[in-house]
Amino acid sequence: MATQRFAHYPSLNNTPVIVTGGASGIGELIVRAFCEQGAKVGFLDRDEARGAALAATTGALFEPCDLCDIDALQSAIASLNETQGPARVLVNNAARDDRHDWREIDAAYWDQSMDTNLRHMFFAIQACAPDMARAGGGSIINMGSNSWWEAGGGFPSYATAKAAVHGLTRTMARELGGDDIRVNTVVPGWIMTERQKELWVTPEAIEKHRDRQCLKTLIDPVYVARMVLFLASDDAAMCTANNYMVEAGSI
Template sequence: MGQDFATYPSLAGRTVIITGGASGIGAEIVKAFAAQGSRVGFLDLDETTSAALTDATEGDIAFEICDLRDIPAMQAALARLKERLGPASVLVNNAARDDRHAWDEIDPAYWDERMHTNLRHMFFAIQAVAPDMIAAGGGAIVNMGSNSWWEAGGGFPAYTTAKAAVHGLTRTMARDLGGHRIRVNTVVPGWIMTERQKTLWATPEALEKHRQRQCLPDLIDPVYVARMVVFLASDDAAMCSANNYMVEAGSI
């Protein structure tokens, strides 16, 4: 398939913040906004990969290294990006890890750590950037969900629980912030062929089984998730809020 993608003039010059931006879907989102002429800042834990992405991507890009489980550290990193790039017009809550775990082996400490990794930072990132969006008269927030729980996927109950909660966060924050013309939506990826997925879980048998669940025959490249995020951040999506936008090739 060819990739003749849209340009959104409304995104040029806007400051966009992305969590977990160094690799996988996050890296594609960074590149997509940079190509729109946005001022892009991202957070990640991997300094080497972050620097490599920044060096390889044209545009106004900055990154800060922090562990998103440490909320004060994240807040400080966001403040530094604001100093460098200006107040955020767009926030993409992308960071998460879908590590597998057995339901009968989880202890409370692991459960809490998974919530901190996959959910808690999303709310506090919104809390950090929303005042500037309010002052500017509007903004866009995109939270990354997952179709794993829609499909009743097993093998990682703490992850699917956190991802299901993302939809509740989106809906309630869309209501709380909507009066300020801040739009909040969830993008719901299916099984996206990142390098991590291909390395750890994409066996020929698993891929064939998954193809049979999709309506479309093609496996999903991360770029298509990024395209949905870019659309929802743009003024073209000005009347889109409090909803789920699926990028899963019809697999539910």
């Protein structure tokens, strides 16, 4: 593939941004992409070592936080808003696609999966939206997944949570549209993050997945970050309540 020439968005320069789960994987690429645009970036993550290292190399602000602790989450968001100004962009990125057998999970595991992959998104919106509205509006981007679109197996609680993200996006787009706040879902396919490569990428799995993609190039996380930038920018001013796929035409 030819070297990509990516866009610069003047509307993101000096814009306060908050990213959840920003210390690694797709989240790290999102943090770096916003920093390259000149945005004022704050991010949350429970991985203190990686978060501190990323903050040191990018200049982004890092708030260590377990997103399942809603009080801690909302306190961290308040701290970032106080330091860098009310967020005009919120990226609800954090999630974990842990594999599990539907016959073996119990109620505690199910609840933990919902906490990890869905619940914090609503409460991050709740913490950000009032100040975002008073600041003149903004963009909220929730990270979905094409796993449930494809009827993928091996992680039913994760797929259920990710399906619910789309409902959250649609209803909050209606709730917040009057305040000029846009809410969208980015829908990644199988993205080649470090974690995916370490845990689940095998030659057999890659061959099977290439057959499902219209484009045969494996998806680098940078392309998810580029879609997030577009939806955060003024270029996407009339985009809300919708899904934006980054899955190479996977079927």
